[in-house]
Amino acid sequence: MIIDTTPDRPRVIGEIDIFAAQTLVHEDAIYIHESAQFHVDRLDWDERKAYVRRVDVDHYTYADRAVTLKPLETFASAPTDGGTRAHGEVMVSSLVTMFKKLKFGTDENLGWGPVHLPEIELQTTAYWLVAGEAAQGWRRADLDVALLGAGRAMQAVAAVLLMLDPRDLGLVSQVRSPHHQAPTIYLYEAVPGGVGLSERLYERHAELVAGAADLIAGCACVSGCPACTGPRLEPDVDAKALALRLLRGLVAGCVAGAEGAAAAGNAAPTAAA
Template identity: 35%
Template sequence: MGTITLSHALIENFIKIRFDTHDNIGSGPISLPAEELHTSSTWYTFDTPEGWKESDLTDALTGAAYAIQSFIPLFVRCDRTDIHVVPQVKAIHTGKPTIFIYDSYPGGIGLSEKIFSRWEDLLEKAAEHVKNCRCENGCPVCIGAQEEGVRMKKDVFTLLQTLIGGTTDVL
């Protein structure tokens, strides 16, 4: 068990959008305090893939984390909200891109520990799901609601395939 500190540094601005017309009706800076939770966790660290810009890796990691979180309940028989997935391009602990999975409960209840030995299976399942989704560019079913959809699905799939050591020319 360890203390997990979540940083919301990526959230710099908010945008207020009118619900029915999607008109932008305001925006501004937002500052959220860090959350601290003493719980159990596991993480997957890797070297930055060659040729990736930090912004592209951030977007791909966010989509990959969403896809991964969608399948954790199948691996550990829990509710989606019982466990969280947090991607960081340059994690404080490792200095490398890292995907953290932690229990949502103080003290932890052992869910993330069950993932420790199943990372490869989890990554493969997430990659397969992203690949087989019927959307073209990524959607809330496979990679979550991403702001930029043009290449997101391909980038997420490429990243997941890279992490499991597979080929990336299928999508």
């Protein structure tokens, strides 16, 4: 429960789930609510209450989760351009230990702070994409950036395709998944058990990947930004070019337009759980 203490009589301005709370309302976070900025003065984790205050600042905060994801069961999988798509049950452990302050517009790093919150475990469902041939011959550092950038764009496109809040899906990218022994992008559902989004993403895989490539290619930024490949954590790296190169290897023949991608998505075989 998010409580605004700015007025004389504090009022509840919203509720978010415990998983989202880890990254959005830790102490000293800037929480955005209806385009207004609120500083989180105090988070009472046990009481599930975040106390916030209206502010007007030139930065936002970004807390990265350290997520460990382990597939428990594969419900369906199928080969796809450059790799394999799948969905199934996973166990996610999420720990947040720090946040960054980033300047609006330039994403310049203005500092950081610690987050002291317990680890959360979540058993849920996920859609995943294993990059096989598409990731061959890459430098590990480049692949790391490409997977994360492509994953962020896929996360954004998934939210549009399924009409979700982007926070409903979490992202994990692994340069070498211990489970698949290959580079893997996971989109997991941020609620216990999942609500069927993963299977829908699996079915719309081609649209999802082609849409992510279109989103990045069409973005006005030069080398990646929060609107396409995500917050630029390493400003000297061209996340845009790397993510695009990877995605194009995963949508051979259907990058040209959303129409072709949609057709491929409809024609793709679907396997039942």
